[in-house]
Amino acid sequence: MNPVGRSRERGVEHLSLDAAATRNALSADLVGALTDALADCAKDPGVRAVVLTHSGGTFCAGADLKDPPAPREFVGLLRALVELPKPVVARVAGHVRAGGLGLVAACDVAGASAGSTFAFTEVRIGVAPAVISLPLLPRADPRALARYCLTGECFDAAEAVRAGLVTASGDDVDAVLTPVLDGLRRSAPDGLAQTKRLLTAKVLEAFDRDAAELTALSARLFASPTAREGMTAFLERRDPAWVL
Template structure:
């Protein structure tokens, strides 16, 4: 039986996913990629899970591609390489398209594919000693499958620099360019992530999913009459739904809405 490359820890309405190859800095091999993709897809329709947190066991978040896997792929056919790359691309898409809020808890280095995992998440909180890099060109490769997510996170201008230099940047630098939302000291990382989790649990799950869809629909589009009409229609539909009615009732009655986890 192979190693358990992903550990799933359920804490109430929150699924904590741990990359579990600490001796190899959580490098991405075929097994980890497939296992994490299956977990992410399974969580899509799990009503018990409201928020997903992704992190790494040990000192690193994710050091990118597994060396042994890279050796095998170096001798593989083009079709085999394409299939492998498609599996990795499917993983990033499974994270980025999750209907539930996703948080990257970056506890250490996020390199190559690890940078892709970070970029695919909605919210990124990093330890101050974390490092980030798109290292592919130093191996004669390109950051292809991670590219759409990294460029979306930091913009094409910074991508032109980081994709070509493969330089490592600090968590503070990553925050300045928009890759990381917030940097905290290592000992404060869990508390800050938990605080954001609590903020997310206070929101309506259906509305959060709709908000993510809204961002995808309006990002980088000119503000035209068509877009204005689209946004008006979206809020009109939402206002008539049960979550909106419950939210307004809870506000008027000075109580927590039904989607908020109840404390004993």
């Protein structure tokens, strides 16, 4: 079963994370399928824009600890979202954790339902938000990132908007995104592509400058004894050894 569902409505391709049984965790299969789907959208002239959405109550739970993608493959997915010559809109109607926030940050526009929650949980298992910092740091509020990346606290959609992680939120996420999609359908494809290039230039500079170093850091952290303890504790539903 393909972990990424696809449908199209009036030129907008909807790519749905459809691994609800694992809370849409970023497995090697899901990352590969989503990367391939984006490549198809890039070369399809019938696609004006892409909506990245999900099934189930979780947009993305972060890395699949049982079947994680190679860090370089996840970096490739994030870059594909940023480089896609068509706008990508995140539609979040559930919970977002760790690497899932990297997906949201790599999108051009993000809408969230008021009940959505967010957390950078990497520090809780002994790693760092290394790879996802590539799209996050150029776009989000530094003070908010410092607080939430260092503490792993959960925060709501209104705070995600204030921090620059989400564009807008409301009780009905589809109502929030309707004017966005209407605007994209009224815009010329070439104009959208060139405007997106202008808006993502700083983000891509971060990828060019830092991706190799952060990919190596991520691999090293996930292979560390600290991360093994953190991931084991998570899977066993207990506190890791360092909790005071």
